[in-house]
Amino acid sequence: MVTSRDQGVAKAGSGGPGATEPAIRVEDLTVAYGDRPVLWDVDMEVPPGVLMAVVGPNGAGKTTLIKAIMGLVPPVAGFVSIFGKPYLAQRSLVGYVPQRNSVDWDFPTSVLDVVMMGRYGVLGWLRRPGRAERNLAMESLEKVGMADLSGRQISQLSGGQQQRVFLARALVQDARVYLMDEPFQGVDATTERAIVTLLKEMRSEGKTVLVVHHDLQTVPEYFDWVTLLNVRCVASGPVGKAFIDRNLRLTYGGRVSYLTHHAPEETFANPEE
Amino acid sequence: MDILGFVANLVSDYTLRQVAIGSAALGIVNGVLGSFAVLRKQSLLGDGISHAALPGIALAFLLTGSKSSLALLLGAAAAGWIGTLLIIGIVRHTRVKYDSALGLVLSVFFGFGLVLLTYIQKMPVATQAGLDKFLFGQAATLLRKDVMTIGILGGIVLVFLVLFWKEFKLVSFDPDFAFSLGYPVRLLDILLTTLLVVSIVIGLQTVGVVLMSAMVVAPAAAARQWTDRLGVMVAVSGLFGALAGVGGALVSSQAARIPTGPTIVLCASAIVFLSLLLAPNRGLAWGWVREQVNRRQLQTDAVLGDLYVLAMQHREPGHGHTIEVLRTMAHGHGGVDRSLRVLKERGLVKESGAKEWSLTPRGMEEARRLSRQWRQTP
Numbered sequence: 001m002v003t004s005r006d007q008g009v010a011k012a013g014s015g016g017p018g019a020t021e022p023a024i025r026v027e028d029l030t031v032a033y034g035d036r037p038v039l040w041d042v043d044m045e046v047p048p049g050v051l052m053a054v055v056g057p058n059g060a061g062k063t064t065l066i067k068a069i070m071g072l073v074p075p076v077a078g079f080v081s082i083f084g085k086p087y088l089a090q091r092s093l094v095g096y097v098p099q100r101n102s103v104d105w106d107f108p109t110s111v112l113d114v115v116m117m118g119r120y121g122v123l124g125w126l127r128r129p130g131r132a133e134r135n136l137a138m139e140s141l142e143k144v145g146m147a148d149l150s151g152r153q154i155s156q157l158s159g160g161q162q163q164r165v166f167l168a169r170a171l172v173q174d175a176r177v178y179l180m181d182e183p184f185q186g187v188d189a190t191t192e193r194a195i196v197t198l199l200k201e202m203r204s205e206g207k208t209v210l211v212v213h214h215d216l217q218t219v220p221e222y223f224d225w226v227t228l229l230n231v232r233c234v235a236s237g238p239v240g241k242a243f244i245d246r247n248l249r250l251t252y253g254g255r256v257s258y259l260t261h262h263a264p265e266e267t268f269a270n271p272e273e
Numbered sequence: 274m275d276i277l278g279f280v281a282n283l284v285s286d287y288t289l290r291q292v293a294i295g296s297a298a299l300g301i302v303n304g305v306l307g308s309f310a311v312l313r314k315q316s317l318l319g320d321g322i323s324h325a326a327l328p329g330i331a332l333a334f335l336l337t338g339s340k341s342s343l344a345l346l347l348g349a350a351a352a353g354w355i356g357t358l359l360i361i362g363i364v365r366h367t368r369v370k371y372d373s374a375l376g377l378v379l380s381v382f383f384g385f386g387l388v389l390l391t392y393i394q395k396m397p398v399a400t401q402a403g404l405d406k407f408l409f410g411q412a413a414t415l416l417r418k419d420v421m422t423i424g425i426l427g428g429i430v431l432v433f434l435v436l437f438w439k440e441f442k443l444v445s446f447d448p449d450f451a452f453s454l455g456y457p458v459r460l461l462d463i464l465l466t467t468l469l470v471v472s473i474v475i476g477l478q479t480v481g482v483v484l485m486s487a488m489v490v491a492p493a494a495a496a497r498q499w500t501d502r503l504g505v506m507v508a509v510s511g512l513f514g515a516l517a518g519v520g521g522a523l524v525s526s527q528a529a530r531i532p533t534g535p536t537i538v539l540c541a542s543a544i545v546f547l548s549l550l551l552a553p554n555r556g557l558a559w560g561w562v563r564e565q566v567n568r569r570q571l572q573t574d575a576v577l578g579d580l581y582v583l584a585m586q587h588r589e590p591g592h593g594h595t596i597e598v599l600r601t602m603a604h605g606h607g608g609v610d611r612s613l614r615v616l617k618e619r620g621l622v623k624e625s626g627a628k629e630w631s632l633t634p635r636g637m638e639e640a641r642r643l644s645r646q647w648r649q650t651p
Contacts (some may be wrong), residue, residue, distance in 0.1 A: 070453050096453035103447045107312060108503045117443055121454030128439060153501035169450075 009100055021084035023048040023177050023208035024069065029078035031061070031068050036042035037231060038064045042078070044227055044236040046177075049206050051222065053213040056229035057252055062212040063099070065229060066179045069210075082177055092121060097166050097177030099182050105155050105162060109224055112137055112150040114165055118172035122203050133172075134180060143201075145194055160191030167198060178202070178209045185214065292412045292526050296518035296537070297418040298477040302427035304471040304492035304514025305434060308507045309465060311493040317375055318357065318466070319489030322473050323482045324379045325356025327386025330477070331393060331406050340403070342419045346426075349474045356382050357466055384480070409532035410481030412522035423475045430468045441465055442503055479522060479537050482533035488514060491541035496515035498552035518540035572608035573615050575645055579603065580622060580632050593629025600642065 024046040031039040039061040046052050054062050067073045069080050071087060082090035115130045115137040123129060134146075141147045144164040149157070157165065163183055170178060183195055199222065202209055213219065219226055220237060226243045227236040228251040235247040306318055310319055329352025332346050337344045355379050363374040393404055406414055434441065443451045444461045452458045469489070496510035521537025550558050579602040583594050600609050613630060616622040621636030632640060 072449060072452055091453075091455045097448060098447065098449050102449060104312075107446050108497065108501050108506050109442070109446065110502070113503075114446070117447070117450065120439060120443055120451075120456075123439070125440070126436060155501070173454075205509075260561075268478070 020048060022046055023050075023083060024210060025081045025084075026065075026069065027079055027081075028098055029065075029080065031064050031077050032074055039068060039075075041233045042229070042233045044233050046208055046210055046225065048083075048176075048208050049203060050225045051203050051209050051211065052225035052227060053211050053219050053223040054227045054229055055213050055216060055219060055251070056234075060230040060251075062229055063181055066096075066181055066210070066212060069179060070094065079202075093176045095170040095178045097170045097178065097180040097183055100159065100162050100166060100185065102181075105157065107154065109154060110139070110150070111146065111152050111154060111157070111165055114154060115141055115150075115168045115172055118169040121173065137168070138171050140168040143171060144168045144198065158188070160187040163187050163191060164194065167195065176207060178207060180209065180211045182212050182214065184218075204231040216248070241273045289523065289526060290411070291417055292415050292522045292528060293419050295423050296412055296479055296522035296533075296618055297473075297515040298420070298423045298427050298518075299479055300488065300492070300514035300516070300518025301511040302430050302472040302514075303476055304510035304512070305431065305440040305507050306469050307489035307491075307493035307498065307514070308503075308510045309441060309445055310469055310489055311497065312503075313465075315469075316490045316494075317372070317486070318360070319469065319473060320486035321356055321360055321375045321379045322353040322470055323477065323485035324386075325382035326350070326353040326474060326477060327407065327482045328352050328382055328389055329355075329386075329403070331386055331389035335389070342416075342422050343553070345407075346422065346474050346477075349477055350470055352382065353470045353474060354467070357470065357646070375582045384390060386482070406481070406532075407477055408481050408483055410477070410479050410534035410537070412479045412533035415479060415522075419478060426475050430472050433464070437461070437464070479518070479533055480537055481532065484534040487538040487541050487550060487634050488517070491538070491545050492517060495541075495545045495548035498548040498555045507624055513541070513544050533603055535615045560634040560638075567609070569608060569615075572603070572606060573612040575603060575606065575630075576609055576612040577621060577636065577640050578643065580630065580636070581644065584632050584637065584640075591630045593627065595623045595629055599630065 022045040024044075026042055029039055029042040030037065038059075042061075042065065054065060056062055057181070064073060068075050069087065071080075078166070080087045082093055087094070112134070117135040118140075119129055119136060129189075138147060138150060141150050144167050146161065146164050146168060149161065151152045154165065163185075167183065170180070178192050184192055187195070197210055199211070203224075211223070213223070220243060224239055225237065226239050228234040228242060228247050230251045230253075234251045235242040235244075277387050290405055307319065310316055326349035329348035329350070331348075332352070333345050333348025334340065336348075350371050359379050360371070360374045362369050362447055363369050363377070367374075369377070390405060390408075392457075403414065440451070440456060440461055443456065444458055444465070448458050448462075451461070473485055473489065476488055480488055492510045492513035493506070494557075496506045499509055500506050517540040521542040524540075525531045525533040525536040548556070550556055553559055576599060579599055580594070582602075583598070584592070596609060596613065599613070603609050613622060613624075616636065617624065621639055622631055623633050624630055
């Protein structure tokens, strides 16, 4: 059950910048495992219709941030609102793409079956997925280029194909806000391109996507907003403003001799590898 | 005893029929629930639950003084449940890991159960006899009302499973995603575990606490070999459970004083063994056959390739080479004689009088095609 003591109260429309409500607003979010803080007093806003990357070193709390937004890990303090209302009231608007290796891919089920799980929330208790769900699932498999593998047992998929199945399952939810945990982790170049195309398509449909990302080099190319996280939120905003040398140094502790839009062709060490 | 006589006995003998029906029912229910336990990587939880149930049985007898199956089952279920909660609680609130917590709870509860059982055995009342059948199981003691209890409770478990099939599948595969969809994952988890407790408890009289976990794990592990669909796996697992249950119970009821648990486990093990060996795709036997076929194919292709290399070195295509040359080129991988025989049958090589081998024009063509293919594969 959800144990969100503080998420229940969201100050609707409490003086955010701009006229429209942010798709995601995180205020004072603090999460601790035991006595070790994983997220400390994080404030951030994701405006509607943007692709936002969350980057930071290992153990920065990127995955925890996504899980805390959903209440999957209970926060010590802080609250989260989706389009101005508490997350719990807006749960059906939020789609989730967990890390690929968070499930057992030897589970006896097919690609189509997994994608149809994205409709289980709409279906509710006791009702079984039927033809309508099947068609929706096939449509979103089409979008990720996996329609011809719909009948395949999931253990026979490559890493990139597994990731696409997860994306298709999220698409079929038809949510307005998506939280994706490392969708680019360990996928082949074809899948990476397919995912980027998909993300841009989602943006053009007005969806808001928050993506945990690990490859700094591709941030300016793939995303338009970015949050730099290292337990605290170092910076959050449009890539042009937030993704700058000083902030990166603050996030990665000076270990990154950096890079980006000034000299995109310059190679630099990926701090996570 | 011959099989026909056995079957005739089954139809005519009332007691034997009770035993068969009871063990079939508990086999089905445990096979079905076991599938979920195995898929959720909770195979050993069954062992914990069944061992933890023993003190519950003993306490229920001490408190009520009755040996009615319902009272004892309630005691068993309560103790099994408390054991499970303890395991979960220990994992959540201490640094003790799951396997250690399980081992702790299992042995402590089982030890306590044995102490109580010994105490009961020494009580100066006549009714205490027979409680030790819960250790290793005694199918022959199944009465009509026991079978009814198994049937009704098992039926309830199965109804729940059908009702919440979609939800159980979802939380078994991806609990985090289920949570994000708004399903009460913790509650579903508790419900599924409770169903497992009930299905284990109804088997205790027949199979016994010591070996009951085999009825949870074995049919499911065997069924997983045969299919890649959850629905089919659950059905096959139920079938295997029934087969093992009936087989074991009947064998043990034929001879006096053989407890049922061990015979059921032997039947279940046989099913697991055959499944591991023979199941298509996952079975070891098929894997071995596939490997052999592949190996032979590769050996044959290699010999064809070697002959091609030799032919390239010699300009005149018909120039023959002895089998020793080919054996040397094969680096002791073997199968040269067999490969030549196969290639000859396919008309790709020919043998000249002096036991020398060379490619036919068709063989030449095939070798070229293969070498192109190999170059293309990275």
